[in-house]
Amino acid sequence: MSDGKGRQVARRRVFYIPGYDPIHPRRYRELYRSEGRAQAEISGYHLHLRPKTTAGPYGWHVGAEIGGVDVQADVEVLVWSDIVRGSMSNSIPATYLQLVRTSWIYIATGALRRLMWLRKGPIIAALYPIGMLILQLCLAVALGIAAGHVLFAALDTLLGGGAGLLAGLGAFASGVGGTVAVLRWFRKKDGKFFAYYLMHDFAYSAFYKGANPPELEARMAEFAGIIATALTSDVDEVLVVGHSSGAHLAVSILADLIRAGRVPVDGPALGFLSLGQVVPMVSFLPKADRLRGDLAYLSARPELVWVDVTAPGDGCAFALCDPVAVSGVAPADQRWPLVVSAAFTQSLSPARWKELRWRFFRLHFQYLCAFDAPKDYDYFQITAGPVTLADRFAGRAPSKSRIALAASPYTSVAA
Missing domain, CATH: 1.10.287 (Helix Hairpins)
Structure with missing residues (x-):
């Protein structure tokens, strides 16, 4: 597995892990379609979707022409909405x-x-x-x-x-x-x-005091197998996107893959993009030993690049909180995540910000949407553009407002 630096992307596999969401994943396809079209018009590139033709999880194919480069991306949603619906049947x-x-x-x-x-x-x-x-x-x-x-x-x-x-x-x-x-x-x-x-x-998170329910652990193992297969395919980058509570699932899935030696040395670049994460809501609980251990492990690994994007304007996320550091498990050789801000107040026009400011749940999904004046965070260029996650954020300093206070009351990790 290369670090992805200096590698131009012609083909990419994207795995999106949603948060606690009972709705069919087609909502994410339609969101990608409408918001991608809007962002392409704003930023001056071309983006089009067509149905997925391969087997596997629900998804869609993206063709893009960005900066004069043609890119093909397959975006797949790793679905656990059935588990969510089951937990909501009360x-x-x-x-x-x-x-x-x-x-x-x-x-x-x-x-x-x-x-x-x-x-x-x-x-x-x-x-x-x-x-x-x-x-x-x-x-x-x-x-x-x-x-x-x-x-x-x-x-x-x-x-x-x-x-x-x-x-x-x-x-x-x-x-x-x-x-x-x-x-x-x-x-x-x-x-x-x-x-x-x-x-x-x-x-759902509190019932086992931070431990993963058995049915979720089984599903995460399935997700790991799907990503592992992609890492042996002929693509330039495999990008895992964890949104909201999907971020902490992605942490454990990727940690399991690396521990098991399932990330090939000569394989695609591996990127992890966590968006609007709420990791502390789980990692601060007494039995979250598995998650805390995975956070510590993943934060020091050279096999991937991990960028954590939040925004103070998102009231549902732990904005600019380093999920490893605040959980009290940052190792001495910590290198990840790179904590950056989507800067809603700067990347959205004043009129758009005024419209969305008090729509808290809509803002929690803004990371997947178009921006009026995007900075270095553009979801569609990250998922369908010619630049790897590593190159896009190479040399980028963490946000000056990053919070790295070790605050968790529990810091035990799984053996």
């Missing part, structure tokens, strides 16, 4: 039990307090579903009580003062029914509130 009471259990884990282990040392944005994002679900419950109970009072008064008037017991039972049933109906309405409208979705997200 009743309303079960979700509230998740709320209590997840809150207790983060508070009792000291993880929440240490996470607050880093960035306020993702902590607010973590507290949001708790606050929103409690608010929904309070509103549902209040409306249920109000409905009960109205029915009690109506029945008491209709049946006379002597029918108080019957009126009371009717009012109680009405109150309970009203409460349940309101909670079900909120659950149905979660596409607007995201309270249940985010609660399931945080609960």
Whole structure:
């Protein structure tokens, strides 16, 4: 495996690992299509998509002409949305039990307090579903009580003062029914509130206190096999993109590949691009020994180039936090990741920034979208352009606002 420096890319394999997302991966294809077209128009290059014709994970083929060079790229989504959907199949009471259990884990282990040392944005994002679900419950109970009072008064008037017991039972049933109906309405409208979705997200990582669930470990092993096969193919670069919680999956997958000797010395350049990472939400938990060990290991390896891109404008990510350093496992010979900012406030026009500023979940996906004035971060040139990840960021200094404070309450690693 070469480091990719000085190598022009004619063919590339890209493996995108999404975050905790239950939606079919075609959404990523359509996002790539629409945003890639927009970025090509802004930046003056050509980009077109066509259906994938090879076997394997869901994906698409990209043809690009950038800087006078033709590049062919196959982008594939490593899907675990079925696992996500399975973990989200909970009743309303079960979700509230998740709320209590997840809150207790983060508070009792000291993880929440240490996470607050880093960035306020993702902590607010973590507290949001708790606050929103409690608010929904309070509103549902209040409306249920109000409905009960109205029915009690109506029945008491209709049946006379002597029918108080019957009126009371009717009012109680009405109150309970009203409460349940309101909670079900909120659950149905979660596409607007995201309270249940985010609660399931945080609960999934917290359930095993930072360890990977067995079904996820099995899927990660499958992903490793797919990437290993690509590393023996006739391409110039294999690029792994981990977005949001997909970033920490990618860390462990790549660490496993290198440990097992599955990265050929004379193979394609290997790049790892982590976007909008939320690694500390997992690595700060007591049983995240596997992840912390993988972070320490991968951060010192010469077999790949690892660039971590976040932005302070993304309130759902641990912006500019070195995931290795803040987890307290940075080795003396650490070389990765290179922590850089996508600089939303500079790379988006004032009008566009104004439009997106308070759309927190949309901003968390901005890394996969077009920028009005892109700097050295252009998702489409990185995934479909003629320059390797290594060359694109060669000589690039880390962001001056990089956070490398060792904050995790736990620093044990897997043997």
